[in-house]
Amino acid sequence: xxxIGRMLPVLLLAALLGILALPVAAQxxxxxxxxxxxxxxxxxxxxxxxxxxxxxxMSLCSxxxxxxxxxxxxxxxxxxSEWLEALAAAAGDEAAKGELLAxxxxxxxxxxxxxxxxxxxxxxANPNYWGEAxxxxxxxxxxxxxxxxxWNELQSGTIDGFDNVGTPDIPAIEANPEFALVPRQVQNVFxxxxxxxxxxxxxxxxxxxxxxAIDKQRILDLVYPPGSVVxxxxxxxxxxxxxxxxxxxxxxxELAKQLLAESGVTLPIETTIAYRDVVRGYLPQPGxxxxxxxxxxAEIGINVTIEQQESGTFIDNANAGNLSLHLLGWGxxxxxxxNFLDFHFGAxxxxxxxxxxxxITGLLAQAAAISDxxxxxxxxxxxxxxxxxxxxxxxxxxxxxxxxxxxxxxGAYSGLFAAEQFRVMTDPDDDNIIFMQNGEPISLYCNDESxxxxxxxxxxxxxxxxxxxxxxxxxxxxxAEAWSANEDATEWTFTLRQGVSFSDGSAxxxxxxxxxxIAMWDASSPLHVGRAGDFSYFSSFLGAFLNAPA
Amino acid sequence: xxxxxxxxxxxxxxAETLAPIKRATTFQSIAFVVFATMLIRIAIIGLASLLSVxxxxxxxxxxxxxxxxxxxxxxxxxxxxxAIYLHYRLTRGEQMNVLFETFTHMLRNRSAIIGTxxxxxxxxxxxxxxxxxxxxxxxxxxxxxGLPPRPQSAPxxxxxxxxxxxxxxxxxxxxxxxxxxRIVYGARTSLTVGIASVSFAIAIGTMIGLVSGxxxxxxxxxxxxxxxxxxxxxxxxxxxxxxxxQGPGLDNAxxxxxxxSIPVYARLTRASVLSVKELxxxxxxxxxxxxxxxILFQQILPNxxxxxxxxxxxxxxxxxxxxxxxxxxxxxAQPPQPEWGQMLSEARSYVFSxxxxxxxxxxxxxxxxxxxxxxxxxxxxxxxxxxxxx
Numbered sequence: 001x002x003x004i005g006r007m008l009p010v011l012l013l014a015a016l017l018g019i020l021a022l023p024v025a026a027q028x029x030x031x032x033x034x035x036x037x038x039x040x041x042x043x044x045x046x047x048x049x050x051x052x053x054x055x056x057x058m059s060l061c062s063x064x065x066x067x068x069x070x071x072x073x074x075x076x077x078x079x080x081s082e083w084l085e086a087l088a089a090a091a092g093d094e095a096a097k098g099e100l101l102a103x104x105x106x107x108x109x110x111x112x113x114x115x116x117x118x119x120x121x122x123x124x125a126n127p128n129y130w131g132e133a134x135x136x137x138x139x140x141x142x143x144x145x146x147x148x149x150x151w152n153e154l155q156s157g158t159i160d161g162f163d164n165v166g167t168p169d170i171p172a173i174e175a176n177p178e179f180a181l182v183p184r185q186v187q188n189v190f191x192x193x194x195x196x197x198x199x200x201x202x203x204x205x206x207x208x209x210x211x212x213a214i215d216k217q218r219i220l221d222l223v224y225p226p227g228s229v230v231x232x233x234x235x236x237x238x239x240x241x242x243x244x245x246x247x248x249x250x251x252x253x254e255l256a257k258q259l260l261a262e263s264g265v266t267l268p269i270e271t272t273i274a275y276r277d278v279v280r281g282y283l284p285q286p287g288x289x290x291x292x293x294x295x296x297x298a299e300i301g302i303n304v305t306i307e308q309q310e311s312g313t314f315i316d317n318a319n320a321g322n323l324s325l326h327l328l329g330w331g332x333x334x335x336x337x338x339n340f341l342d343f344h345f346g347a348x349x350x351x352x353x354x355x356x357x358x359x360i361t362g363l364l365a366q367a368a369a370i371s372d373x374x375x376x377x378x379x380x381x382x383x384x385x386x387x388x389x390x391x392x393x394x395x396x397x398x399x400x401x402x403x404x405x406x407x408x409x410x411g412a413y414s415g416l417f418a419a420e421q422f423r424v425m426t427d428p429d430d431d432n433i434i435f436m437q438n439g440e441p442i443s444l445y446c447n448d449e450s451x452x453x454x455x456x457x458x459x460x461x462x463x464x465x466x467x468x469x470x471x472x473x474x475x476x477x478x479x480a481e482a483w484s485a486n487e488d489a490t491e492w493t494f495t496l497r498q499g500v501s502f503s504d505g506s507a508x509x510x511x512x513x514x515x516x517x518i519a520m521w522d523a524s525s526p527l528h529v530g531r532a533g534d535f536s537y538f539s540s541f542l543g544a545f546l547n548a549p550a
Numbered sequence: 551x552x553x554x555x556x557x558x559x560x561x562x563x564x565a566e567t568l569a570p571i572k573r574a575t576t577f578q579s580i581a582f583v584v585f586a587t588m589l590i591r592i593a594i595i596g597l598a599s600l601l602s603v604x605x606x607x608x609x610x611x612x613x614x615x616x617x618x619x620x621x622x623x624x625x626x627x628x629x630x631x632x633a634i635y636l637h638y639r640l641t642r643g644e645q646m647n648v649l650f651e652t653f654t655h656m657l658r659n660r661s662a663i664i665g666t667x668x669x670x671x672x673x674x675x676x677x678x679x680x681x682x683x684x685x686x687x688x689x690x691x692x693x694x695x696g697l698p699p700r701p702q703s704a705p706x707x708x709x710x711x712x713x714x715x716x717x718x719x720x721x722x723x724x725x726x727x728x729x730x731x732r733i734v735y736g737a738r739t740s741l742t743v744g745i746a747s748v749s750f751a752i753a754i755g756t757m758i759g760l761v762s763g764x765x766x767x768x769x770x771x772x773x774x775x776x777x778x779x780x781x782x783x784x785x786x787x788x789x790x791x792x793x794x795x796q797g798p799g800l801d802n803a804x805x806x807x808x809x810x811s812i813p814v815y816a817r818l819t820r821a822s823v824l825s826v827k828e829l830x831x832x833x834x835x836x837x838x839x840x841x842x843x844x845i846l847f848q849q850i851l852p853n854x855x856x857x858x859x860x861x862x863x864x865x866x867x868x869x870x871x872x873x874x875x876x877x878x879x880x881x882x883a884q885p886p887q888p889e890w891g892q893m894l895s896e897a898r899s900y901v902f903s904x905x906x907x908x909x910x911x912x913x914x915x916x917x918x919x920x921x922x923x924x925x926x927x928x929x930x931x932x933x934x935x936x937x938x939x940x
Contacts (some may be wrong), residue, residue, distance in 0.1 A: 148899045168705040168903035218692060221700055222725070277880065287896055288724045291885045295690050295725070308798075308880045 227400030241337020281401030282329030321351030448530025596749030662928020668921030759819025
């Protein structure tokens with residue numbers, strides 16, 4: 001009896017664990033196929049299907065020529081099905097979930113060795129990597145929000161490279177042969193957002209007056225690094241959807257004053273410009289730009305109070321339509337107009353600019369479903385013209401940004417749509433690459449993240465079905481070694497790479513692809529779990545979730 | 551009844567005044583007028599800001615701003631006039647007034663003199679900003695005559711180091727405004743915030759201290775407990791909390807700094823009251839039947855002023871720093887108003903490429919705070935009756 005008494009706690013514990021494990025074990029996941037009953041649920045995906053162990057077929061509700069670019073992003077990475085199931089099992093337990101989110105398992109060139117919160121992330125080479133083995137065995141990722149502090153670290157030799165060089169530091173870096181500046185192609189836009197639900201900006205003439213009152217060249221000269229260009233439209237010149245002959249609200253103070261007079265609004269107009277004091281490639285010096293806009297708008301009788309907001313609060317306020325004038329920008333995720341125009345002015349866009357124009361949403365929906373580039377471009381030209389008339393925002397600049405490196409680093413480049421792949425870089429002095437970015441990654445399950453600083457960490461560890469070429473925008477094979485589409489771009493077949501294994505040694509096959517996509521797509525699946533669980537990139541590009549709660 | 555002849559009437563002059571007669575030297579007189587001018591100007595700023603609390607319509611504020619911008623010389627005519635009159639009043643007898651004598655003690659203190667000179671300098675610069683500044687501090691200089699075309703994205707520079715894109719000795723700032731003019735106008739902002747917040751804190755803190763010290767008992771306990779709670783917060787953190795609730799802006803920053811420094815003055819006053827209220831002259835007044843208000847304000851308050859003056863002077867320096875700190879993190883002065891802390895914040899990423907953008911506002915803050923600290927130290931020595939004087 002005594003021995004049973006001693007065993008009792010152990011037995012109880014075992015029983016408890018068994019009960020806890022039961023629901024997961026009982027639910028034997030079916031990864032063979034997931035299909036939407038019809039296309040009325042509001043998303044782009046119709047079905048995903050495992051054809052055999054190394055073939056996956058996806059069918060879409062409507063044609064989408066940009067589909068490969070969507071899924072080449074690091075927020076569509078393939079995770080092992082076992083890891084996703086473990087994450088699902090930890091759904092209610094924040095500590096266990098946090099642990100898993102910080103210990104990713106991927107097929108990428110590196111794997112996470114250590115994450116010292118608030119300080120650095122250390123990666124070691126993944127011996128199972130399917131591609132060319134990484135040159136340096138170790139990569140260290142650090143972060144600091146001040147550009148000048150990053151430059152200081154590079155000068156003192158504690159890092160090998162950093163992102164987002166500050167404009168004032170560029171001449172010093174260029175002049176010094178010990179360092180190399182690597183400019184990044186311009187692929188973003190900085191704009192002054194106008195909410196048309198706020199009086200008097202509900203008056204289109206007032207919005208047009210603001211568009212004509214801003215001397216963009218002056219702002220460009222003030223703070224932007226060489227290589228930046230004045231924005232005549234929302235689309236950056238390097239990205240599909242840019243139409244050089246689109247309508248441009250050029251700088252003309254007299255016209256602006258005349259438009260204001262026509263609008264019948266009483267002057268002066270009292271309003272606020274909101275901004276966040278966060279440096280991005282599209283906006284190097286937010287405070288200086290805000291003050292210059294303040295001075296420029298004062299010329300036509302608009303008195304502006306500058307309001308600085310905390311970054312997260314600012315974004316939330318902007319999306320909820322709580323701001324009147326605000327400074328924001330957008331950097332490309334992939335080189336297509338949908339990433340810019342649909343996201344901001346399409347039917348599914350947020351309330352950032354107030355009421356949407358039906359003409360613009362109609363044109364954008366029309367353009368997204370056409371596969372002929374020339375015909376699409378023709379519609380985008382009309383859309384760009386309409387936007388210039390409707391003025392939901394005033395595009396101001398396309399900012400150049402750059403990374404800086406110690407000159408000895410071989411293979412250094414600036415990532416464009418995907419972050420830098422450190423596997424191709426060599427440091428002759430030691431056996432690691434130390435890179436410094438703006439901020440700390442949030443978690444390492446990037447399918448449920450939307451922050452560029454987080455993606456850079458994920459992209460060392462995980463791969464998506466497709467990827468982007470180094471420093472460019474072309475889609476290249478990754479975990480899928482080949483892909484093909486039917487004629488109207490609604491059915492996509494992916495042939496997976498064979499013999500690939502994850503960093504923990506388990507084999508990669510179609511099950512993992514199915515699990516990763518089911519986790520994102522099916523809101524009722526137990527796998528639909530993440531840090532926040534909103535999978536915002538998936539819903540931005542592929543529309544609504546399947547079985548989304550009403 | 552016959553009148554009895556008594557001893558001849560006693561001289562009304564107290565014994566100590568039989569010492570050799572001292573008269574003010576010319577240097578002392580000039581120094582006194584300068585010092586008094588400065589104090590009166592500071593007092594006017596403080597009083598004006600106290601008044602503007604009760605000013606819901608903003609008319610007093612508009613009036614003061616108008617005077618500061620248009621008739622700033624008038625401020626000094628009044629201050630100098632009052633100072634000369636005060637000098638006359640304090641020195642007209644054949645004997646030096648005790649206040650004037652204290653001032654002569656202070657004149658022997660080197661740090662007090664340096665402090666006075668620095669503060670007077672900053673005060674003059676701020677008050678005469680419209681004359682001293684060469685350009686409008688908030689207007690970008692694009693298209694101004696004599697300004698060469700701007701080299702694209704080059705950091706601002708100063709003419710002393712061979713820079714052409716400038717109109718003035720300190721060059722332009724990041725928004726192509728004249729840095730010198732901004733620093734000159736910034737003196738006005740910083741001094742106003744420093745003086746006004748300390749005036750508020752002294753006005754409220756002294757009241758609390760007087761009541762608390764004189765009433766004693768549960769009133770004392772309650773008030774001091776409340777002050778202890780306020781003191782327990784780190785002052786800048788509390789100020790940030792207040793400004794966050796009230797919304798950013800110079801007025802709210804001023805209020806926040808005032809609130810966090812109230813306990814210092816309350817405790818200081820209370821300590822003085824506790825020691826003064828037991829002295830014989832207070833007991834005498836009380837036994838004559840004087841009302842508590844009369845005793846407090848006519849007998850006790852004047853005898854608690856010395857530590858308040860010293861602490862207040864040092865406090866202005868601290869308040870200038872706190873205002874600069876709040877502006878640095880974007881909670882104080884709002885752009886485009888020139889404020890030194892905010893100028894530092896704007897230029898912080900240019901600290902290597904255009905160091906003058908942070909150097910000059912920094913120096914301005916340093917001079918101001920140093921001035922008040924030196925003067926405060928000097929006053930403490932001059933006003934301390936225990937220090938032996940030769």
